[in-house]
Each structure stands twice: as structure tokens, then as C-alpha cells.
Amino acid sequence: MGRGGGFCRQVGGKENPAIAAWALAAALQAAAAMALLLLAEATQLKDQPAAALQPGEYGEVMFVSRGAFLGLGCTYTAACVCCAAVTLCGYFFWAKLLCLACPLLLLCQLLSLLAAAFGGYMLQQLEAFRSSQVELLRGPGGAAAAAAAAAAADFSLQFLDAHASLVLLFAAAALAAIAPLSKAAAIDEKGTMVDVLLHLPLLCCCIAAAAVLLLPSRCALNVGLGAGFLLAAAAAAALAALQHCGGLAARLSSLLLAAFYLLLLLLALASLLAVGRQFAAGRAAAIRYLRVGPLQQTAFLLQLEAAAFEDFKQFLLLNKGGFSLAAVALAAAVAAYSFFAAAFSLRAAVGGADALRRDISEASSDKP
Template identity: 50%
Template structure:
């Protein structure tokens, strides 16, 4: 758990970079909690705050109720406050409070995984609903009525994606808070951790809203990149020749992230612009000719149109472009730092060694 001589031992006090990791995770947990509380006030929900739904009263999308969102929101709010208390008391006052950090990390990660899975489940239903709506519109059929749960998920897809991405991304800084020790540097939490968190968040952005092959593949790659970043960042602290080898591998890794970020930006941006143009052309068509307009689209144009609708009128694609752009910058800086660390040796990677080097000067 990154505690040097033991789980409850002194870990560097207020200078420990793990404080930043705890702070970022608490901020993400707060965002998740507030979003869930906002969703609990949606007019589509049938139950009241004091009485939940019976199992047979759930709609097509299970567990969509005011009680569910209030419960999950309260859980993440409590865990956020607990994380802040353990961090402040443990790092600034008495290190024995850090004994609670280990179970707190585990509980946080389990709750985040449950919340992200619930959000992904709702977004999967939204994808199926929107895809069928577009296909029916192209065929000229009549769209069936939807129940309250699917109507809720469709109307609030952006907020559902927000808490899903944030809860999954929070697992990045939580894992770093559990592993960074007192000899770590701020590079661990200002460079490596944002990349890990960003990779997880971008993975969720690609995986949750769509079933298309590119989005599924891109999401899987981003998730693998997050795992690779965590492994390489940990192994480069081994010391000696291993440090230089893994730091060089980290530089190569960041270069790959840079390239894949550019690819993600280009493809998601192309889908947004192409789909937007098809929607503009569709809107400009008279109502009587709209079914024929959709039927006469070639498959590529129709796929762009359909993707635009599924991606919340392109907004999810824009979010993927923004997050990929951030990773583009971070990966560029990460590659430069890693190359500098290879040339500069271990003093560029560990606070205790870099301090000794500075004192020699």
C-alpha cells in the first residue's frame, strides 16, 4: 500500500505525492455523487424519495428508480468524505489513520465498478433503442412506445455517461494512491497518474455509448494502455539497469499513446463532422421526403448519420476528441520526460535520490 515499513507507518507526511492522488480521486467521487443526485430528481422516475419501487414495478431498464440514484449518490458522497478525512488526518496529523486507507481503497474501487457497470448497462439499452429508432425511420415504420425507464435513460444519456466515465476513471488515482510511497515524485501524480486516469476515461467514452467495431476496439486498446502505464510506471522504480530499461519502454509507450491519441481524434472527429453533415441534409429535407432520403443514403453515409444520433447528436464523439487531445499533450510530455530520465538516471525518478543530487550541487 505504499507505506514503506508497514501499512500504518509514517509515509512522508504532507510531502507525500500520494496526497494528490487521493485528492483527484475524491474530486471524481464528488462529481459522481452530484451527478447521481441530479439524476434522482428527473421527472421520468416513478418512485418517491421515501418509497422505492417493487421488483415488478421496474421498467424495461432494471433498477432505474429515484431510490437507486439517491443510494448510489449517498454511497459515493460518504466515500468521498471518508477519503478526504483519511488523507488529511493521516498525512497531516497522525499517520495511524492511514490504516483505514487500505480497506477504503478497496471499497471505493468496488463501488466505482458497480456504478460504472450500472451506467454502462443503461447506455447499452440507450444504444439499442436509438439504433432501432433510426432503422425504423429509414424503413418508414411506426416507432413503438417506450416505458419510463428507457425514456429516462435516453433523455439523460449525457449525465449517465458522465458518472459512468468519472466512476471508472476514479479507479486510476485510487490505485496510484495505494501504491505511491514516500520516495515517489510529483511526476507520479502530475504525469503518470493523469495518463492512466485519462486512458481509463477515454476507454469508457468509446466503450459505453456504442457497439460499433471501431469504438469497441479503441476502448479496449485504451484500457490496455492504462494497465500498461501503471505497470511500467511501477517497474521503473526497481533501480539499477532495470530502471533505465523500463523508463525507455515508458518513453516508447508514451510515443504509442501519442500516435493512438491522434488516431482517436481523427476518427472520432471524422464521425462527428460526417454525421453532422448528414443530419443537416436530413433536416433540410421536407417531411414527406425524409423516409426516402434515408433509404437512398449509401451505407457509409447512413452509418455516419446513425452514429451521430447514437452518440447523442455527436456530443459523445466531441467528448472523445477532447479527452484524446488531453492525452495527446500528456503523452508528448511523458515521452520527453522519460527520455530525460533515461539520460539522467535514477535521480530524475525518485525524490530521495534527486534531493541527494541537488544537495551535492
């Protein structure tokens, strides 16, 4: 985390690029904490039947309670404050405080994994519930049967159905926070701002896109694309670390990284088009479903082809297309970052080690 000679040795001071990694981690933790605290203050968790549960009791979906959200939200808030305090005081005032960074990083990474698993479990339970609701729309009772089943559902499922976007927000932010936390632990005095302003945001966008695609869905398309983004983030982190080895290894890793980022650009564009097409087709089917009238809606769904019904179903499962739009936005961000990262990596391969050296870049920036 910028120590070079150990966690308690100050390297780079206030100019250390690790500060940007800490700041990004704190920002993502703050987003997750805010979402969790907003969920804890939802009126549904204060009213019956949620309020009638004894401490330690849950509804059909475990951990859907004010205490669980409030506890995790407060813990995340404390982690965010600690990250900010250690960074500001350690890098700007008293370097010995950076000795606390090692245990803090480990705790924050474990907390991020816990929160992501927590949100992923809830979103998968919600996906199963919504899937059964969509299937009821094609049954004998149609929309009336689905509405009756929704009204009779456990309060935890109703709560998640109403607040799915906040659940996905804290889960995706928590998972994405792992990247800057890991970078803060690895970056040293040889690092440049390119590491934390280009490579690192790209990793965060990849992980966030993977979370948005994987956590709330079981669709083969979304799962495949999400797994691709997750593997891409791991590969990019490994190749970016090799850039600082020096010599031939640095040039070779830069060439590989440039080629990899071009492939990632293609993956992002393909994801943008595929998920965008799925959203547009599902939205069009949902609009036609609403326009045919209550008496013909069941017959309309039965007449849909399998592919068209799947698009309609995914539109409803993914929060009426909201999650798909989030995935499209993140894929667009990955595409933009990948283009510039590929260009920089190619420049590093041509320019050799000097293109990656912090002292050379600083000296060139001081020229008139």
C-alpha cells in the same frame, strides 16, 4: 499507499505524493456522486408512471429508479468524504488514521466497478433502443413511426434517452477513479510528484476515453479504440511502476515507457481524427436530413450509401454527437500528456536513477 513499512506507518507526512492521488480520487468520486444525485432528483422519476412502481420494481431497464440513483449517489458521497477525511487527518495530523486506508481503498474500488457496470448496462440498453429508432426512420412510416414508438416506449428508456449524458458522466468518472485509488495504494516515499501529476492523469484520461468510447456504443471503430485505450492504461501503469526498481531495470523500463508513450500519442491522434471525422460526417448527414423536409426524409435515408448512413446513425446514437466530442476532447488530453510523459521518460532513461529520485529533485529545486 505511501506506507513503505505498512499501512499504519507514516512515510513522507504532508509531503507524500500519495496525497495528490487521494485528492484526484476524491474529485472523481465527487463528480460521480453529483451526477447520480442529479439523476435521482429528475422530475421524471417522481412522476407517473415511475412513482407508481412499488419498491424493488423497475421498468424495462433495471435500476432506473429514484431509490437506486439516490442510494448509489449517497454511498459515493460518503466514500468521497471518507477519502478526504482519512487523507487530511492521516497525513497532516494523526498517522494512525491511515490504518483505515486499506479497507477504504478496497471498498472504493469495488464501488467504482459497481457504478461503472451500473452505468454501462444502462447505456447499452439505451444504445439498443436508439438503434431501433434509427432503423424505423428508414421504414414505411419514417419519422412519424419512430416518434410513435418513442412515445410508447417504457419510461425507463425515455428517462435514459433524456439523461444519457449524466449517466455517462458518472460511469466514466467512476471507472477513471480506479486509477488514482490504485496509485494511492502503491505509491511510497520514493515517489515523486511526476508520478501523480503526469503519469496518473494520463492513466485517468486513458480510462475515461475508453469509457466514453466503449460504454455507450457497439460501433466497431469505437469499441476498437476504447479497447486500445484500456489496454494502454494497464500497460502504462505496469511500466511506470518498473521505473522505481533501480539500476538497469529502471533505465530499460524508462526507454520502454518513452517508446510506449509515443505509440500512445499516435493512438490518441488517430482516435482524434477518426472520431472527429465520424462526428463531422454524421453531423453533415443529419443536417441534410433535416433540410430535405418530412416528406422526403425516408427517401433521403434510403439513398444514402452504407458508410454515410452508418455515420448518420452513430451521430444519433452517440447523443447527437455529444459523446463523440467528449471522446475527441479526452483523446486530445491523452495526446498532450503522452508527449510530455514520453519526454520525461526519455530524460529518466538518459539521466538514470537520479532523474527519478525525490531527494535529488528537491535538492535541485532549492538551488539559486
